[in-house]
Amino acid sequence: MRERGFDLDARLQNRRHRDLYRNLQPADSVGPRARFGPDPGAGLPVLDAESDLVFAANNYLGLANDERVVEAAQRAADVVGTGAGASRLVTGDTMVHRDLEARIADAKHAERALAFSSGYAANVGTIAALDPDVVFSDALNHASIVDGCRLADADVVVYDHCDPKDLRERMDRRRSGPAATDEAMMANGGTSTEAESWLVVTDSVFSMDGTIAPLESLADVAESAGAWLMVDEAHATGCFVDGGGIVQRDGLEDRVQIQLGTLSKALASQGGYIAGSNELVEYLVNEARSFVFSTGLAPSAAAAAGEALHLARTTDRRARLWRNVDKLREGLEDVGLEVAGESQILPVHVGDRADALALSEALRDRGIVAPAIRPPTVPAGTSRIRVAPMATHSAPELEACVNAFAEAAEEIGVI
Structure with missing residues (x-):
């Protein structure tokens, strides 16, 4: 009988080959800090001992755990x-x-x-x-x-x-x-x-x-x-x-x-x-x-x-958000990064897909969660790191983010 099903493994391998494969990352919180763990598939997750700073969420006002x-x-x-x-x-x-x-x-x-x-x-x-x-x-x-x-x-x-x-x-x-x-x-x-x-x-x-x-x-x-x-x-x-x-x-x-x-x-x-x-x-x-x-x-x-x-x-949450946005944009630009946008979303442009992925990984090694956005989500040659501060990030946390970007970008040669 002719096979009329779906070769899902081949489709997944194709995504891996094109650097488009995604997986889930369990976390213990949706706040400005969280502990993450590798995707366990059908098993129960084991989270990291240390928490990371999250600059990837859309929880802009930090109200999700208020x-x-x-x-x-x-x-x-x-x-x-x-x-x-x-x-x-x-x-x-x-x-x-x-x-x-x-x-x-x-x-x-x-x-x-x-x-x-x-x-x-x-x-x-x-x-x-x-x-x-x-x-x-x-x-x-x-x-x-x-x-x-x-x-x-x-x-x-x-x-x-x-x-x-x-x-x-x-x-x-x-x-x-x-x-x-x-x-x-x-x-x-x-x-x-x-x-x-x-x-x-x-x-x-x-x-x-x-x-x-x-x-x-x-x-x-x-x-x-x-x-x-x-x-x-x-x-x-x-x-x-x-x-x-x-x-x-x-x-x-x-x-x-x-x-x-x-x-x-x-x-x-x-x-x-x-x-x-x-x-x-x-x-x-x-x-x-x-x-x-x-x-x-x-x-x-x-x-x-x-x-x-x-x-x-x-409340003052909106004012706090925009103060953090301005401070983070200024800090990232001061270390030589190109920051686009005109809102609370701060895309740090890298250009090359591989460089964006490497920068995201280097940031993760330094305790900063900020994803690489690459084609086909964005046009070819416009890969970037999407940075989204929250109103509840503290001044030291913003500084830690800027320092991590400076070190990571220099490490992989994008500044």
């Missing part, structure tokens, strides 16, 4: 239960979920918000439910946006990263291209590009580059074409003005139809959300398959995110 956030999660589990138990359309819609959504809507200056089980589910479910004819997508958008476009079966037009001028030109070409001809209208049942629904989608803070989208200019272009603008604030939520994102920093709430983000980064929990009009939320409750057919977010996760958002808005 006692107030932990207590909020514990209270929700005690009162409501450990899990939602069903889709929110059945019995899983609790007061904890509604409280979280009210807090998000307030921070995002929106009529309503809706919590999903993950940021990935929020992106995929929202784009697929909207079912746009055309999506204009930034070249460096997150994979969940790309997958949402695939599920929507939309025509995807990729515009140059953070380039409103290129977006406008591509919209103009779409309007005057083959789809606008009489022949295309007949083939499409009498429709033309003028009848198409258009969605512009962009991250606000890009996770691997640390760049920030020019949202005001993108809104200008979208409005000139009658398109909707959707902004993924995954790496911005909680970190900017009043705990909001770049949309709030730039005062664009009335010009961005869909604000989206995660609860798993600065908000120290799990899940995702969208924020926008009442009609948007009602529509997604009915049409977003990743919402309809998923068990509701765990009550403890919802409560933890709600408390983290409250702390992001009412």
